[in-house]
Amino acid sequence: MAKSLHTPEYEQFRSLLIAAREKRGFTQANVAERLARPQSFVSKYESGERRLDVVEFLEVCRALETDLKAIIRKLEAELSA
Numbered sequence: 295m296a297k298s299l300h301t302p303e304y305e306q307f308r309s310l311l312i313a314a315r316e317k318r319g320f321t322q323a324n325v326a327e328r329l330a331r332p333q334s335f336v337s338k339y340e341s342g343e344r345r346l347d348v349v350e351f352l353e354v355c356r357a358l359e360t361d362l363k364a365i366i367r368k369l370e371a372e373l374s375a
Contacts, residue, residue, distance in 0.1 A: 300342060307369055312340050314360045328357035 298304065315325055322336040329335065338344035339354070346354060355362040 303369075303373055304345075305342065306372055307365075308340055308342055310365050310368055310372075311354065311358070314355075314358045314365065315340075318359055320358065325354070325357050329353060 315322070320328075322340065323333045326333040326336045335344070339346050339350075352362055355365060
């Protein structure tokens with residue numbers, strides 16, 4: 295398996311995080327503030343410039359007020375289709 299930020303699978307993962315943010319009506323700046331990180335952190339993982347590790351993914355899900363397991367289930371369903 296290729297470890298790349300530019301695989302279709304990782305792009306789908308990023309799209310789910312963006313959709314979760316938009317569903318809550320949060321801007322990148324809102325999420326960054328909740329994470330105590332610069333807005334560029336959010337921009338970079340959303341654009342694919344930066345990969346999230348599992349601990350960061352958990353923190354992002356908490357900041358987005360979304361369930362980590364729900365994101366994973368959606369990703370798995372979309373990749374299986």
